[in-house]
Amino acid sequence: xxxxxxxxxxxxxxxxxxKNLVTNFGSTLIHENLNLTIFKGEIIGIxxxxxxxxxxxxxxxxxxxxxxxxxxxxxGKDIYQAPESAQEQVDKSCGVLFQNGALxxxxxxxxxxxxxxxxxxxxxxxxxxxxxxxxxxMVGLPLDTALKYPxxxxxxxxxxxxxxxxxxxxxxxxxxxxxxxxxDPISAEAFDTLLKKLHAHLxxxxxxxxxxxxxxxxxxxxxxxxxxxKLFLGTFEELKKMEDPWIHDYFHGNRARKIFGKGF
Amino acid sequence: MSAPFLSIQKHRSEIVLFPKGEWCLWTLGKxxxxxxxxxxxxxxxxxxxxxxxxxxxxxxxxAVLLLSLKKRLEDQxxxxxxxxxxxxxxxxxxxxxxxxxxxxxxxxxxxxxRSFVLRLGEATVNLFSLTLQLTSFFGEVIVTLLQSLRxxxxxxxxxxxxxxxxxxxxxxxxxxxxxxxxxxxLAYQGVTQLKRFxxxxxxxxLLALGILREVGILIxxxxxxxxxxxxxxxxxxxxxxxxxxDAMQTMGLDPVNVLVIPRIMALMIALPLLTFFSDIVxxxxxxxxxxxxxxxxxxxxxxxxxxxxxxxxxxxxxxKSPFFAFLIGLVGCFEGLQVSGSAESIGxxxxxxxxxxxxxxxxxxxxxxxxxxxxxx
Numbered sequence: 001x002x003x004x005x006x007x008x009x010x011x012x013x014x015x016x017x018x019k020n021l022v023t024n025f026g027s028t029l030i031h032e033n034l035n036l037t038i039f040k041g042e043i044i045g046i047x048x049x050x051x052x053x054x055x056x057x058x059x060x061x062x063x064x065x066x067x068x069x070x071x072x073x074x075x076g077k078d079i080y081q082a083p084e085s086a087q088e089q090v091d092k093s094c095g096v097l098f099q100n101g102a103l104x105x106x107x108x109x110x111x112x113x114x115x116x117x118x119x120x121x122x123x124x125x126x127x128x129x130x131x132x133x134x135x136x137x138m139v140g141l142p143l144d145t146a147l148k149y150p151x152x153x154x155x156x157x158x159x160x161x162x163x164x165x166x167x168x169x170x171x172x173x174x175x176x177x178x179x180x181x182x183x184d185p186i187s188a189e190a191f192d193t194l195l196k197k198l199h200a201h202l203x204x205x206x207x208x209x210x211x212x213x214x215x216x217x218x219x220x221x222x223x224x225x226x227x228x229x230k231l232f233l234g235t236f237e238e239l240k241k242m243e244d245p246w247i248h249d250y251f252h253g254n255r256a257r258k259i260f261g262k263g264f
Numbered sequence: 265m266s267a268p269f270l271s272i273q274k275h276r277s278e279i280v281l282f283p284k285g286e287w288c289l290w291t292l293g294k295x296x297x298x299x300x301x302x303x304x305x306x307x308x309x310x311x312x313x314x315x316x317x318x319x320x321x322x323x324x325x326x327a328v329l330l331l332s333l334k335k336r337l338e339d340q341x342x343x344x345x346x347x348x349x350x351x352x353x354x355x356x357x358x359x360x361x362x363x364x365x366x367x368x369x370x371x372x373x374x375x376x377x378r379s380f381v382l383r384l385g386e387a388t389v390n391l392f393s394l395t396l397q398l399t400s401f402f403g404e405v406i407v408t409l410l411q412s413l414r415x416x417x418x419x420x421x422x423x424x425x426x427x428x429x430x431x432x433x434x435x436x437x438x439x440x441x442x443x444x445x446x447x448x449x450l451a452y453q454g455v456t457q458l459k460r461f462x463x464x465x466x467x468x469x470l471l472a473l474g475i476l477r478e479v480g481i482l483i484x485x486x487x488x489x490x491x492x493x494x495x496x497x498x499x500x501x502x503x504x505x506x507x508x509x510d511a512m513q514t515m516g517l518d519p520v521n522v523l524v525i526p527r528i529m530a531l532m533i534a535l536p537l538l539t540f541f542s543d544i545v546x547x548x549x550x551x552x553x554x555x556x557x558x559x560x561x562x563x564x565x566x567x568x569x570x571x572x573x574x575x576x577x578x579x580x581x582x583x584k585s586p587f588f589a590f591l592i593g594l595v596g597c598f599e600g601l602q603v604s605g606s607a608e609s610i611g612x613x614x615x616x617x618x619x620x621x622x623x624x625x626x627x628x629x630x631x632x633x634x635x636x637x638x639x640x641x
Contacts, residue, residue, distance in 0.1 A: 092290075105606030110367065123293040123325070127300070129367040130328045131289070137363030146367055151605035169289050170323040201359040202324070 013076065015040050015173055015205045016061065021070035023053070023060055030056050032229040034070070040172075043199060043206040044233075045216045047250065048226030054209045055099075057226065058177055061207070062096060063087065074173065092120055095171030095204075099178050101162035103150040109136075109161050110146040116168045135164040140194060156187045167198070176208040180215055188212060192219050213259045225250070266320060268295050270302055278311040279304055279342075284318045287326025299329060304342070312342045316349035327360035401598045405528065408520045423526040431492040431527075432534030436541060439487055443475075443542040446483055447549025450474055455557045464558050468565060469572040471550035476573060480543040481581045482629060485588040488535055489621040493596035496527050497617040500600025501610040509601070519601070528593035535589035536582060543581065580641055584632050588625045595621040 016038040023030045030053040038044050048054050059065040061072055063079045071078050074090045082090075103112050110132050117128045133143055139160040150158060159179060166174060179195075180188035192215050199206065210216060216223055216236070223239055225232045227246055232239070240251045250256065266285035273280045285291070292299070304312070314330065322330075334344045346357065374382070412419045454467035500523055503509050509519050547569070554560045560568075599617035603609050 106608035117289075121289050121293050123289060123296070127292070127296045127325075127329070130332060130365040131325060133365050133367040134324060134328055134360060134363050138359075143364060143367060149605065170325065198359075201355050 013040075014038060014073070015042075015075060016207060017071075017073040017076075018061070019071045019073075021057075021060065021072065022068040023056055023065065024068050029229060031060075031067075031231075034229070034231050036224065036231050036233060038205060038207065040205055041199075041203055042221045043195075043219055044208065044222050044224055045220035046207070046209045046224045046226060046231075047211065047216065049246065052226040053229070054226055055177065057231075058175060058207070058209055062094070062175065063091070092169065093172045094175060095166030095169065095173070096175045097159065097162045097166045097177060097179055099181070101150070101158040103158060103161055103165070105150050107149075108146065109148050109150070109153070112150070112161060113165045113168050116165065121169055131168065132164075135167050136161075138167065138194075138198060139164045140190065155182045156184070159183065159191070170202065171204060173205045173207065176206065176210070178209055178211065180210065180212045185214075188214065191215075195219055213256055217259060267291055268299065268326070270299060272302075272304070274306070274309070277309065278313055279306060279309055281312065281314045282318050283314065283316065283326075283330065284320070286320050287322040287329065289323055289325035292325050292329060296329070299333070302333070304337070304340075310342055312337055312344045314344065314346050316346055316353050319349075319353055322353050322356055324356060324360055327356045328365055330357065331361055332365060397602075398595070398598055401601075402594060404520055405524055405594060405597075408518065408525055409528075412521060412525055418521060420522060420526045423522075424530050427527050427530035428534055430495070431488065431531055432537060435488060435491055435534070435538060438491070439484055439538050439542050440545045442483055442487060443480065443546040444549035444552075446479055447471065447475060447546040447551075448553045450479070450546075451550040451553035452557065455554060464554075465560070465568060467554055467558075468550070468560075468568040471547060471554075472569050472572040473577060475546040475550070476543055476577045476581045478581065478629070480546050481539045481584050481588065482625070483546075484535065484539045484542045485585070485592065485625045486622055488531070488538065488589070489592045489596075489625065490618055492531060493592045493621045494614045494618050496593065496596030497600040497603075497614045498610055500524075500597055501603030501613055504601060504603045505605075505607075505610070523600075524593075524597040527597055528590060531589040531593040532586045535592075536585040539582060539585045543578070576641060580636060584629065587628060587632075591624045591628060592621045595624060 014037045016036065018034060018036040021031050021034040021036075034057070046054050046057065056065060060067050061074070061079075066080055072080065075093060077086045077090050079087055079090055103109075104115065107115070110129070113132045113135055114125075114128055117123045117131060123131065132146060136143060136145060141157065141160050141164065145153070145157065145161070150161070153161065159182075163176075163179070166176075176195075180191050183191060195206070196219055198204075208215075208220070220236070222233055222235055225239060225247055227244065232242065232244075232247070234242075239247055242248070251260070268283065268285040268287045268291050271282045271284060273282070314334065319326070330346075334346075337344045346354075349357065450471055451467055454470045455464050458464045458466055458470075500509070503523070509523075512519050512522060551560075551562055551565045554565060555562060596617050599613040599620070603613050
């Protein structure tokens with residue numbers, strides 16, 4: 001069947017459920033017994049030092065890098081164990097914004113957004129064009145962007161087009177890999193506002209890797225810290241009180257103090 | 265899963281539309297045509313209510329469809345209102361109705377004649393500018409080459425050696441195989457044709473002249489153009505896309521010196537050697553075939569070979585190879601540096617690089633033939 005899985009999950013049922021995940025590159029262990037449970041409608045921000053395995057975690061969840069052991073369930077289905085049809089269904093309810101946009105360089109913006117609409121949901125113009133117009137509008141791009149090629153776009157526009165493409169099929173889980181990196185502070189703030197607005201209206205779940213302290217403070221409902229091959233998940237207030245040196249430095253460093261205020 | 269549909273109830277003073285089922289992107293693709301073509305065909309009643317209470321689920325796709333339906337009905341002078349929507353439904357409709365839903369049309373295609381003239385003009389201008397650019401690149405390469413000959417330290421020895429391995433040593437098997445087969449084919453044709461005159465022994469002369477003067481070098485040049493010229497374009501093109509070439513320039517490194525010279529030099533050393541190899545293996549193939557077809561012993565073959573050729577025959581073929589190598593390397597690197605924008609561009613330029621270098625090699629070969637006939641060689 002063409003249809004995606006039922007999206008109306010009860011609040012208690014986790015959208016992303018990772019149990020005892022172990023991943024490695026050769027003999028280097030990246031994650032050791034990592035656990036993570038995310039519920040519907042949450043916006044999770046993943047932080048961690050360079051090389052702590054944030055991107056690897058994202059790739060593992062997306063089904064791009066099989067783990068050594070452990071289970072990953074998206075929308076209740078184990079993505080590495082479930083039959084292919086179920087895996088496809090899960091894929092269809094995920095939208096991904098890659099770090100550099102990952103737009104198809106030989107297609108125009110319009111065609112880029114049409115790819116999931118046409119190939120996956122079998123929606124064709126003119127209906128599909130209305131959807132493209134809507135999604136471009138939603139991410140705050142003028143409609144004449146539609147005819148441009150990715151090489152003609154600025155970094156910020158590329159990210160927005162990437163987001164529009166990720167949102168094309170109204171995903172129930174949105175994965176964002178450093179959505180605000182490389183953006184000027186104004187664009188980054190606009191991105192935060194946009195994400196909050198869309199989240200409020202469309203109610204998707206967000207899994208986001210970010211280094212942006214503003215985003216973490218203003219957008220995320222919970223924050224996951226990748227540290228010592230494990231993930232520490234908590235609200236902003238909870239993490240702030242943790243005594244691990246890295247977490248302490250993160251939330252009490254100079255930059256953090258400027259953003260989070262003197263009281264920290 | 266329930267398919268989306270629209271039921272219509274006509275009352276005395278109003279028409280009520282009930283969208284039912286799942287109005288989601290996943291289900292709408294198939295039903296779009298039917299949903300879009302609904303026609304109320306009522307001349308008296310002007311009031312339409314879209315009752316949202318029976319929608320099972322809706323996403324932005326459903327909202328787009330409902331809003332465009334509303335707009336279409338309003339254009340037909342109906343007054344349209346949404347009613348009884350759940351919070352969720354209204355929220356999505358509210359979000360969507362802020363945005364324009366008409367994508368501007370792609371620019372209209374001009375008439376066939378006009379576009380033909382346009383393309384012809386464009387192609388002509390491109391041809392001239394390409395020639396100009398290639399010539400200026402040629403000059404740049406020559407200047408850099410002379411500089412690196414004068415100042416040895418600027419020559420990239422390691423890069424040169426690794427390219428020599430790639431374009432030379434690694435090409436041996438394929439060049440050898442093709443040359444051997446060509447030798448076999450030529451010998452077969454020679455023997456069958458010359459047999460009619462009882463002069464099949466002259467097959468050896470045919471082979472010797474053909475392979476040493478023309479076939480050996482041409483086959484090798486074409487294989488190398490397809491193998492290494494295209495690789496140069498793809499490698500340099502990817503570096504251009506990745507801004508590696510820009511990075512080089514900002515460090516004060518000259519891309520021509522770093523990327524182009526070692527490749528062209530490696531090719532100019534490798535191609536003569538490969539040609540020599542191809543000549544030998546081609547003759548071997550011929551010897552093998554004449555031996556099979558006409559019981560000519562290998563010793564007899566060599567005796568006849570000695571009668572057929574002079575050292576000049578060999579050198580006439582050999583002397584062309586560095587020039588061909590230069591052309592292949594020049595075009596390969598040039599096209600690589602022309603890459604811009606997209607992954608598609610790498611493909612286009614790689615194709616162009618192979619086509620242009622083979623074309624130039626054959627043009628150069630013709631020029632050499634004319635030159636040799638003037639010189640009486």
